[in-house]
Amino acid sequence: MTGLLQQPGYDEERLKRVSELLPCREVQAGMLLSLMGQPQQYCYPSVFIYGHRSSGKSHVTNILMEELELPHATVSCVECVSVALLFEQVLLSFFGCDAASLLPRSPSLSDFVRIYRQQSSQFPAEQTRYIVSDTSPELLRDADANLLPALLRLQELVEDNVTVILLSEIVWETFRPNTGCFEPLLLHFPDYSKDELKQVLSKNKHPSYSAEFYSSYINILLGVFYSVCRDLRELRHLAALNFSKFCEPVEAGKAKVGDTHKLWKNIEPHLKKAMRTVYLREVSRCLSAHTHVELPYYSKFLLIAAYLASYNPARTDKRFFVKHHGKIRKTNFLKKNEKTSNHLLGPKPFPLDRLLAIFYSVVDSRVAPTASIFSQISSLVTLQLLVQISHDDQLDAPKYKCAVTLDFISAISRTVNFDIVKYLYDFL
Numbered sequence: 422m423t424g425l426l427q428q429p430g431y432d433e434e435r436l437k438r439v440s441e442l443l444p445c446r447e448v449q450a451g452m453l454l455s456l457m458g459q460p461q462q463y464c465y466p467s468v469f470i471y472g473h474r475s476s477g478k479s480h481v482t483n484i485l486m487e488e489l490e491l492p493h494a495t496v497s498c499v500e501c502v503s504v505a506l507l508f509e510q511v512l513l514s515f516f517g518c519d520a521a522s523l524l525p526r527s528p529s530l531s532d533f534v535r536i537y538r539q540q541s542s543q544f545p546a547e548q549t550r551y552i553v554s555d556t557s558p559e560l561l562r563d564a565d566a567n568l569l570p571a572l573l574r575l576q577e578l579v580e581d582n583v584t585v586i587l588l589s590e591i592v593w594e595t596f597r598p599n600t601g602c603f604e605p606l607l608l609h610f611p612d613y614s615k616d617e618l619k620q621v622l623s624k625n626k627h628p629s630y631s632a633e634f635y636s637s638y639i640n641i642l643l644g645v646f647y648s649v650c651r652d653l654r655e656l657r658h659l660a661a662l663n664f665s666k667f668c669e670p671v672e673a674g675k676a677k678v679g680d681t682h683k684l685w686k687n688i689e690p691h692l693k694k695a696m697r698t699v700y701l702r703e704v705s706r707c708l709s710a711h712t713h714v715e716l717p718y719y720s721k722f723l724l725i726a727a728y729l730a731s732y733n734p735a736r737t738d739k740r741f742f743v744k745h746h747g748k749i750r751k752t753n754f755l756k757k758n759e760k761t762s763n764h765l766l767g768p769k770p771f772p773l774d775r776l777l778a779i780f781y782s783v784v785d786s787r788v789a790p791t792a793s794i795f796s797q798i799s800s801l802v803t804l805q806l807l808v809q810i811s812h813d814d815q816l817d818a819p820k821y822k823c824a825v826t827l828d829f830i831s832a833i834s835r836t837v838n839f840d841i842v843k844y845l846y847d848f849l
Contacts, residue, residue, distance in 0.1 A: 430459030439488045445617040446477045460548035464584040465606050466576040471589045472610030475653040478588045479555045497556035508533040516540040534578050541581040550583040558587045570602035591717040645692045666691050720797045726780035728830045731768035731823040733846045741844050742782035762847050768822045
């Protein structure tokens with residue numbers, strides 16, 4: 422549906438072009454535009470956009486900035502390994518190399534604000550300037566304590582028409598620094614529905630085949646993978662990877678384009694085989710790609726705690742997670758009849774209170790037992806990383822099992838600098 426975007430101050434042809442480039446995301450683009458207002462008007466100081474991976478956050482924001490030719494600086498908190506690089510990127514994008522060169526070797530926030538104010542007074546903004554952090558902005562929480570609060574109210578500090586847009590996969594309640602800060606406007610991007618995924622994926626049709634034929638292929642693909650994979654990028658990769666197999670009977674003359682049943686029978690075994698390579702939102706990738714799974718920070722530690730609870734006997738928790746447990750003799754700690762590896766026996770169920778106890782022991786910061794932590798446990802169950810084996814109507818606490826492999830949890834552990842092998846009973 423094109424032509425949906427309407428916002429005073431912007432060229433109608435450009436807005437129409439934006440709508441064409443953002444299928445099934447016109448509503449979110451329109452909401453963001455309404456928050457931004459007209460180009461010459463002062464925008465709200467900061468906007469926090471959140472949603473799951475591949476929900477269109479970066480794509481929508483970048484398309485609006487590029488197509489509407491809005492002055493912006495896109496910064497990656499992964500690439501900007503120091504605040505100096507972040508400050509330099511912003512000044513370079515807005516004012517050029519000369520402004521960036523004014524920064525001292527190890528600039529402070531005050532240096533950045535001072536130089537920005539000098540440059541903005543010489544080159545006043547004719548329209549709102551935007552600073553967009555679209556890669557792991559949660560890393561800002563680990564920087565200087567005053568950096569994130571300052572960015573959220575940068576407009577006030579530099580006295581310029583500038584807005585900071587943060588794109589994140591975690592909710593603001595988890596993102597918010599403990600010291601408190603200026604509250605940004607919140608904008609949620611929901612996941613694509615099945616019909617929306619079909620509409621978006623069908624636009625990438627093969628030039629040798631009709632749109633109807635490719636759409637029927639996408640429909641079959643989603644029927645198989647939608648329950649386990651809703652990542653648009655991964656589904657697009659999967660569609661491109663398997664289309665040649667879907668077309669084999671047609672190219673061999675064994676079926677016609679309209680023989681959907683024959684085409685399905687031909688590709689069904691191939692897709693079922695591909696299902697075994699799909700984990701979470703990953704499709705047809707080797708094991709090394711598991712390091713790219715994106716989970717919120719605390720969800721990673723929850724998953725680590727779940728793995729330890731599944732593969733360590735409960736009686737070993739004191740040995741691993743209590744700092745002053747006293748001396749425990751190895752002969753008493755290791756039972757002689759325990760010769761079979763727990764990893765060969767498979768994951769054991771564990772109660773919720775044990776999961777939380779291990780989580781609070783391994784996480785490297787003080788975390789309050791908020792509803793956010795419990796919602797992240799539910800998300801891990803929804804994503805099939807945890808399996809809930811007790812019913813919701815039971816009076817006792819729910820029990821879970823961890824559903825990931827050792828290689829997978831090792832990759833997750835490396836992203837948070839946690840040596841999980843040291844805490845596994847099988848590797849003593």
